[in-house]
Amino acid sequence: MTPDDPAPADGGSHDHGSAPEDLEGGAEERASIRAQRLAKVARLRAEGVDPYPYRFDRDRTIGELREAYGHLEAGEETDDVVRVAGRLMLKREQGKLTFAQLRDRSGEVQLFVSAKVLGPDPEAFAGFNELDRGDWVGVEGTVMVTKKGELSVKVTSFELLSKDLRPLPDKWKGLADVDARYRQRYVDLTVNPDARRVFEVRFAAVDAIRQELRRRGYLEVETPILNLQQGGATARPFVTHYNALDIDTYLRIALELPLKRLMVGGFERVFEIGRVFRNEGIDTRHNPEFTMLEAYEAFGDYTEMIELTEALVAAAAVAANGTTVVELRGQTVDLAPPWRRVTMVELIEEVVGVHVDPGMPTAEARAVLDRLGLAWQEGWGAGRCTHEVYDELVEPKVMQPTVVLDHPRETSPLAKPHRRDPNLVERFEVIVDGRELANAYSELNDPVEQLARFREEAAHKAAGDPEAGDVDYDYIRALEYGMPPAGGLGIGIDRLIMVLAGVESIREVILFPTLRPEVGLGDGDFPER
RNA sequence: GCCCCUGUGGCCAAGUGGCAAGGCAGCGGACUUUUAAUCCGACGAUCGUGGGUUCGAUCCCCACCGGGGGCACCA
Numbered sequence: 087m088t089p090d091d092p093a094p095a096d097g098g099s100h101d102h103g104s105a106p107e108d109l110e111g112g113a114e115e116r117a118s119i120r121a122q123r124l125a126k127v128a129r130l131r132a133e134g135v136d137p138y139p140y141r142f143d144r145d146r147t148i149g150e151l152r153e154a155y156g157h158l159e160a161g162e163e164t165d166d167v168v169r170v171a172g173r174l175m176l177k178r179e180q181g182k183l184t185f186a187q188l189r190d191r192s193g194e195v196q197l198f199v200s201a202k203v204l205g206p207d208p209e210a211f212a213g214f215n216e217l218d219r220g221d222w223v224g225v226e227g228t229v230m231v232t233k234k235g236e237l238s239v240k241v242t243s244f245e246l247l248s249k250d251l252r253p254l255p256d257k258w259k260g261l262a263d264v265d266a267r268y269r270q271r272y273v274d275l276t277v278n279p280d281a282r283r284v285f286e287v288r289f290a291a292v293d294a295i296r297q298e299l300r301r302r303g304y305l306e307v308e309t310p311i312l313n314l315q316q317g318g319a320t321a322r323p324f325v326t327h328y329n330a331l332d333i334d335t336y337l338r339i340a341l342e343l344p345l346k347r348l349m350v351g352g353f354e355r356v357f358e359i360g361r362v363f364r365n366e367g368i369d370t371r372h373n374p375e376f377t378m379l380e381a382y383e384a385f386g387d388y389t390e391m392i393e394l395t396e397a398l399v400a401a402a403a404v405a406a407n408g409t410t411v412v413e414l415r416g417q418t419v420d421l422a423p424p425w426r427r428v429t430m431v432e433l434i435e436e437v438v439g440v441h442v443d444p445g446m447p448t449a450e451a452r453a454v455l456d457r458l459g460l461a462w463q464e465g466w467g468a469g470r471c472t473h474e475v476y477d478e479l480v481e482p483k484v485m486q487p488t489v490v491l492d493h494p495r496e497t498s499p500l501a502k503p504h505r506r507d508p509n510l511v512e513r514f515e516v517i518v519d520g521r522e523l524a525n526a527y528s529e530l531n532d533p534v535e536q537l538a539r540f541r542e543e544a545a546h547k548a549a550g551d552p553e554a555g556d557v558d559y560d561y562i563r564a565l566e567y568g569m570p571p572a573g574g575l576g577i578g579i580d581r582l583i584m585v586l587a588g589v590e591s592i593r594e595v596i597l598f599p600t601l602r603p604e605v606g607l608g609d610g611d612f613p614e615r
Numbered sequence: 616g617c618c619c620c621u622g623u624g625g626c627c628a629a630g631u632g633g634c635a636a637g638g639c640a641g642c643g644g645a646c647u648u649u650u651a652a653u654c655c656g657a658c659g660a661u662c663g664u665g666g667g668u669u670c671g672a673u674c675c676c677c678a679c680c681g682g683g684g685g686c687a688c689c690a
Contacts, residue, residue: 118641118659119640120625122642123641178649179652198649200648253625253626255625255627255640259626260627262628264682266682269682277626367689372690
């Protein structure tokens with residue numbers, strides 16, 4: 087239970103009432119599966135069996151069982167007693183012998199349930215057959231292998247651990263309705279192996295990233311999600327109200343500014359993997375809440391971040407898939423370092439065949455956009471125009487991992503000016519499969535310069551731009567104390583997982599993606615106690 | 616916001632302007648080595664919701680709701 091939850095409404099009473107519905111004779115045939123199972127639960131209680139017992143002491147996982155007994159030959163039987171637990175995924179009744187598949191988080195094993203073995207009480211065997219596909223069950227039995235070579239537990243006793251009142255989807259086809267898959271992810275995960283695989287990829291990848299960062303001496307930190315100001319990126323924020331202080335707060339849109347305050351404080355190497363929130367549209371690449379990694383390293387610049395990005399992505403790929411090679415939409419992509427490095431201006435020339443750069447006169451840059459059929463807006467300088475060409479015509483076409491260096495200063499308010507070209511900043515993005523996967527800077531640490539850029543943004547906000555941020559005076563004050571030179575990196579974890587899992591929609595990699603409220607599900611759909 | 620596609624028992628899924636296939640699951644029966652077990656039998660559907668056209672609509676039209684995709688917006 088969530089610690090802050092109020093006391094449970096039922097006051098902890100376990101005094102269960104009568105059966106939900108008396109199902110006599112033929113009525114049971116016509117009753118819904120759920121009603122039948124509710125009746126079953128009531129019957130068990132009447133017999134003194136708790137259908138929701140408190141615990142079951144298994145002595146190993148099914149994976150461990152397979153590990154230990156995988157070598158047995160077909161037909162071999164042992165006297166080794168084991169206790170395993172899991173969800174009943176299949177049941178094959180065959181007269182006085184029943185086979186079932188039991189699954190836990192580590193794998194599946196067959197249950198060999200014989201009337202003779204389960205005795206002496208003849209009710210016991212009938213009781214096993216009363217179990218339904220989907221029930222959570224604990225069993226004790228001996229390890230054996232059937233004639234056909236299937237590792238099995240010959241069950242000597244069993245216990246219902248939790249009743250499944252709703253029938254699982256088709257045992258072969260699983261759950262196909264995407265709406266149901268996202269809304270009822272618990273069912274999706276239960277019956278669709280692909281769904282489980284995607285999240286295994288996710289957990290392995292994120293874990294590998296953490297390990298690699300820790301190995302490099304990075305400290306994992308947690309910073310506020312409720313912010314008094316909007317900053318760290320350009321995006322429309324969610325606004326909520328904090329009653330105790332009677333102020334509006336913003337859900338964070340980035341992790342950047344608090345982490346850089348920690349650089350001022352001397353942490354030198356920090357990272358955070360956390361949820362950020364952007365009040366924008368939903369599509370195959372955007373979910374309003376998504377997971378971001380940001381990492382900052384003192385005394386380095388963006389060149390360190392290239393190597394770090396390569397290492398993190400490669401480690402994540404190997405941990406998730408055992409290889410750096412992934413298949414994406416029929417194409418093979420190799421994430422093994424080193425990746426290609428190229429400047430934005432060079433890459434535009436290569437892919438589009440035109441020259442445009444942030445140093446050229448604005449009119450000239452706009453003329454390039456005109457020739458390419460791209461729209462520009464008043465107020466766009468050559469830098470913004472260059473970025474537009476890159477976004478529209480270059481990024482979608484780059485498949486293999488590519489480090490795109492040296493972005494226009496105009497579109498990068500938190501990056502440090504380029505040491506050799508005042509029109510640029512020291513920033514790179516990594517593109518894989520036509521998508522931005524990572525973004526890194528030599529971090530701007532000049533408080534005077536930073537304040538000027540904040541003020542520009544605040545002016546935009548005052549002019550009605552909901553994505554422009556506020557002047558964060560405390561952040562400026564922090565910079566005035568001195569932030570060491572640093573490289574910083576951001577990786578969109580969800581998009582990385584999409585690449586590693588080879589899926590095309592961000593919803594496939596988020597356990598509970600944001601959806602409209604479900605209609606029609608209400609109190610009337612659930613039984614009285 | 617706009618456009619296209621889509622919604623059929625718990626799940627999967629056909630279908631047509633004229634009584635809504637089939638499979639899985641569930642229910643009853645047979646079966647002690649099955650592997651999506653098999654065989655036999657009976658049951659289960661206001662075809663997303665509301666209007667309209669029609670003698671008659673699951674099907675055609677309109678609106679709304681949910682979902683998917685694209686565009687736009689947006690990093």
